Amino acid sequence: MATSRKLITLDEFTIQQTREFPKATGELSALLRDISLACKLINKQVNKAGLVDIIGKFGATNVQGEEQMKLDVYADEALINVLRNSNDCAGIGSEENDNFIAFEDEYSVNSKYVVLFDPLDGSSNIDVNASIGTIFAIYRRVSPLGQPCTKEDFLQPGNKLMAAGYVIYGSSTMLVYATRLGTNGFTLEPSIGEFCLSHPQMKCAEKGKIYSINQGNSRHYEKGMLDFLDHCMEINKEEGRPYSHRYIGSMVADLHRTLIKGGVFMYPGDKKSPNGKLRLLYECNPMSFIIEAAGGLSTDGHGRVLDIQPTELHQRVPIFIGSKDMVNKVLEYIGASETVAE
Ligand SMILES: O=P(O)(O)OC[C@H]1O[C@](O)(COP(=O)(O)O)[C@@H](O)[C@@H]1O
Numbered sequence: 001m002a003t004s005r006k007l008i009t010l011d012e013f014t015i016q017q018t019r020e021f022p023k024a025t026g027e028l029s030a031l032l033r034d035i036s037l038a039c040k041l042i043n044k045q046v047n048k049a050g051l052v053d054i055i056g057k058f059g060a061t062n063v064q065g066e067e068q069m070k071l072d073v074y075a076d077e078a079l080i081n082v083l084r085n086s087n088d089c090a091g092i093g094s095e096e097n098d099n100f101i102a103f104e105d106e107y108s109v110n111s112k113y114v115v116l117f118d119p120l121d122g123s124s125n126i127d128v129n130a131s132i133g134t135i136f137a138i139y140r141r142v143s144p145l146g147q148p149c150t151k152e153d154f155l156q157p158g159n160k161l162m163a164a165g166y167v168i169y170g171s172s173t174m175l176v177y178a179t180r181l182g183t184n185g186f187t188l189e190p191s192i193g194e195f196c197l198s199h200p201q202m203k204c205a206e207k208g209k210i211y212s213i214n215q216g217n218s219r220h221y222e223k224g225m226l227d228f229l230d231h232c233m234e235i236n237k238e239e240g241r242p243y244s245h246r247y248i249g250s251m252v253a254d255l256h257r258t259l260i261k262g263g264v265f266m267y268p269g270d271k272k273s274p275n276g277k278l279r280l281l282y283e284c285n286p287m288s289f290i291i292e293a294a295g296g297l298s299t300d301g302h303g304r305v306l307d308i309q310p311t312e313l314h315q316r317v318p319i320f321i322g323s324k325d326m327v328n329k330v331l332e333y334i335g336a337s338e339t340v341a342e
Pocket of ligand 1: 250251277
């Protein structure tokens with residue numbers, strides 16, 4: 001017989017967390033509630049994707065020259081509409097929009113926060129029903145309130161993030177979000193339409209046995225990277241190698257597994273694309289913030305991803321992220337001058 005375990009909803013949890021910050025006004029909790037509402041709308045479409053006209057290409061390309069999928073555009077509009085009407089957000093930056101969008105109504109110009117997001121991550125997996133997601137990052141503005149936000153509000157290093165999270169649309173729908181108090185996971189309870197605390201204080205295992213990379217690109221990799229892959233595949237019973245290779249091709253899904261099971265996810269730069277593929281502001285920074293808040297590490301091969309000073313909305317960076325021991329082992333192989341600070 002199912003026991004009625006006290007469900008703690010996302011709202012209740014964030015309100016409890018504000019008690020840790022005496023000066024808290026509840027604006028950040030309200031913004032999180034808005035983002036979770038938009039993701040519930042996206043979830044509704046994702047769940048019935050095969051039945052409604054939401055699968056396939058939209059027929060346009062985004063600023064990065066990528067074919068937009070119908071769900072990319074739907075998810076982007078859902079987030080922009082909810083955040084624009086929320087009065088809790090001064091502006092947004094999105095993978096699907098060339099530039100930042102400042103909301104200019106009298107309420108939004110007085111909002112303290114801006115949001116960056118990848119509305120639908122893992123687009124290549126939409127039509128094959130593999131897990132996809134939404135990634136978001138929240139910054140406190142540096143520009144004065146009372147006027148529209150500026151690009152400086154968005155081009156802040158990840159170590160200035162107030163909060164970051166993702167929603168994974170998988171076997172269940174989960175929202176995982178981090179503040180400086182840690183990383184927590186919430187599962188959508190469809191019968192009450194609420195995200196409920198299911199994974200309190202998530203920890204990324206210090207040691208991992210899974211490596212995740214699109215090995216199809218390995219012909220373009222530098223020697224150090226190829227040597228690390230050999231290390232992962234080498235037979236060494238004492239050290240529990242060969243490691244398992246897992247790659248879903250959705251950053252959200254590959255990092256959700258890395259957070260829960262440990263391991264390392266990598267999208268390195270290579271001879272073809274020196275900065276790799278993944279975007280700093282709305283993919284690598286939020287994921288690095290979440291994994292670091294859970295005790296893991298994230299580097300671009302030279303230093304912490306979160307210490308990189310952004311220069312453009314859609315800039316790309318290499319990323320090696322996950323369990324401390326495996327990230328530092330990658331750095332040893334790619335000849336990094338120093339390991340990432342513990
Ligand atoms: O197909 P590749 O080159 O391995 O790239 C897969 C990576 O690209 C992405 O799909 C990029 O994200 P978008 O789908 O949001 O463009 C990541 O989710 C994933 O980790």
